[in-house]
Amino acid sequence: MLTLTFLGVGSAFAKRNFQSNALIEAWSTGPSAQAEPDDTLLIDFGATGPLALHALKGKPGFAYLDRRGMIYYPAIRRVFITHLHSDHIAGLEELAAMNRYQFADPATDPSASPLSKGGKRGFRPQLIGAAEVIETLWDHSLCGGLSGQRGGTAELRDFFEVVAIRPSHRGGPDRFMMMERYEFSLFPTDHIQIHRKYDWPSFGLCIRDSAGAGSVVYSGDTRFDPDGLGPLMTEAKIIFHDVQLEDHPNPVHALLSEMRTLPGEIRNKTILYHYGDTWDSDAFQSVVTEFAGFAKPHHRYVLFD
Numbered sequence: 001m002l003t004l005t006f007l008g009v010g011s012a013f014a015k016r017n018f019q020s021n022a023l024i025e026a027w028s029t030g031p032s033a034q035a036e037p038d039d040t041l042l043i044d045f046g047a048t049g050p051l052a053l054h055a056l057k058g059k060p061g062f063a064y065l066d067r068r069g070m071i072y073y074p075a076i077r078r079v080f081i082t083h084l085h086s087d088h089i090a091g092l093e094e095l096a097a098m099n100r101y102q103f104a105d106p107a108t109d110p111s112a113s114p115l116s117k118g119g120k121r122g123f124r125p126q127l128i129g130a131a132e133v134i135e136t137l138w139d140h141s142l143c144g145g146l147s148g149q150r151g152g153t154a155e156l157r158d159f160f161e162v163v164a165i166r167p168s169h170r171g172g173p174d175r176f177m178m179m180e181r182y183e184f185s186l187f188p189t190d191h192i193q194i195h196r197k198y199d200w201p202s203f204g205l206c207i208r209d210s211a212g213a214g215s216v217v218y219s220g221d222t223r224f225d226p227d228g229l230g231p232l233m234t235e236a237k238i239i240f241h242d243v244q245l246e247d248h249p250n251p252v253h254a255l256l257s258e259m260r261t262l263p264g265e266i267r268n269k270t271i272l273y274h275y276g277d278t279w280d281s282d283a284f285q286s287v288v289t290e291f292a293g294f295a296k297p298h299h300r301y302v303l304f305d
Contacts, residue, residue: 001026001027001028001029001030001031001302001304001305002024002025002026002027002178002182002207002209002302002303002304003024003025003027003031003037003300003301003302003303004022004023004024004025004216004218004240004300004301004303005022005023005025005056005062005298005299005300005301006020006021006022006023006273006295006296006297006298006299007019007021007022007023007048007049007052007053007056007297007298008020008021008048008049008052008297009273009274009275009294009295009296009297010048010274010275010276010277011087011244011253011274011275011276012046012085012086012087013276014275014276014277015277016277017275017277017297018048018049018051018052018055018297019046019047019048019049019052019087019088020044020046020087020242020273020274020295021042021043021044021045021046021048021049021052021088021091022042022043022044022218022240023040023041023042023043023053023056023076024040024041024042024043024178025037025039025040025300026038026039026040026041026178026179026181026182028179031061031300035063035064036064036075037064038179039077039078039178039179040075040076040077040078041076041077041078041079041080041128041178042076042078042079042080043080043082043205043218044079044080044081044082044087044088044089045079045088045089045090045091045092045095046085046086046087046088046089046090046091047086047087047090047091048087048091049090049091049095050071050091050094050095052297053065053071053091054071055298056298057071057072059298061300070098070102071098072103073095073098073099073102073103073123073125074099074103074123074125076095076125077125077126078125078126078127078128079092079095079125079126079127079128079160080128080129080184080205081127081128081129081133081134081137082129082133082189082202082203082204082205082220082221083133083189083191083200083201083202083203083220083221084133084136084137084140084141084201085221088221089137089141089142092141092142093142093145093146095125096142096146096159096160097146099122099123099124099125099159100122100123100158100159101122103122103123104122104123122159124158124159124160124161125160125161126160126161126162126163127156127159127160127161127162127163128163128165128176129163129164129165129203130164130165130166130186130201130203131164131165131166131170132201133201133203134156134162134164135164136201137156138155138156142156146159163176165186174186181209181210181211182207182208182209182210182304183207183208183209183210184205184206184207185205185206185208186203186204186205186206187203187204187205187206187228187229187232188201188202188203188228189202189203189204189219189220189221189222189223189225189228189229190202190222190223190225190228191220191221191222191223191252191253192252197228202220202221202222203220204217204218204219204220204222204229205217205218205220206218206232206236207303209303209304211304213237213304213305214235214236214237214304215232215235215236215237216236216237216238216239216240216303216304217229217232217233217236217238217239217240217241218240219239219240219241219242219254220242221242221252221253221274222242222253222254223251223252223253223254224251224254224255224258224259225254226262233262233266233270234266236269237269238269238271238292238301238303239266239269239270239271240270240271240273240295241254241259241270241271241272241273242254242272242273242274243255243256243259243272243273243274243275244256244274244275244276245275245276245278245279245283245284246276246278253274256272256284256287259272259291260290267290267291267292268291268292269292270291270292271291271292271293271294271295271301272287272291272293272294272295273294273295275294279294
């Protein structure tokens, strides 16, 4: 079984919802029979991510995320980063620091880290992303807060097991797996255009069940792009899609007015997320009938049984 739970469903500047980050859980049986999943993956971890995860650990079925009132970060085995905006990466510094210092892993070889000085090395989750995202994450975002350490200078690999996704013709790997059953492949998204479409690194995920149960699309941040995402959306049984509720002359997200032009068979399986604080106003009440609805925070969606 594979499930997805949104830590938050709001836009970057939302104040009534946490930002749109999600927790993927892989289960050999399921949450009704297991106290914790076999594997976990965060899709992004932004500025409100720690607060959202702190709130989630108190919900029924998520006690494995709690240790003495703190977030038990080693329960998060992997993190996938879609792109470098702060609502998607700003929580990584806390996650990295807590894993390294609060939750030391005695099974980890201390000699593998030049900074360990013979002591216990902190837990290192996998950090997964497109190579062009991973290659700039440290220097552009994380270095300032994490590089300065007693006895030396840290690097990204001191905090994470880094997995850079590349096309197969560039050496790969071009995808990653969970439980040797669920396949995660990346696709570029049209989020920010510097000069042309797809020239600023931003990605979504297509998740396929190798057991034949179909696919799920997680759009990531994207402008309306039916030509690029159309085939994936047609194939998918569930679509989680970025949306901006109000029209804008130069959007960087898919406008609701644009999403409404999609065929009914696409809209009926599309759950909208990354929305602003006016989602529950009268102007947007029809969304629940036009689409599969607005994404719900802290609700565990079953992707594959």
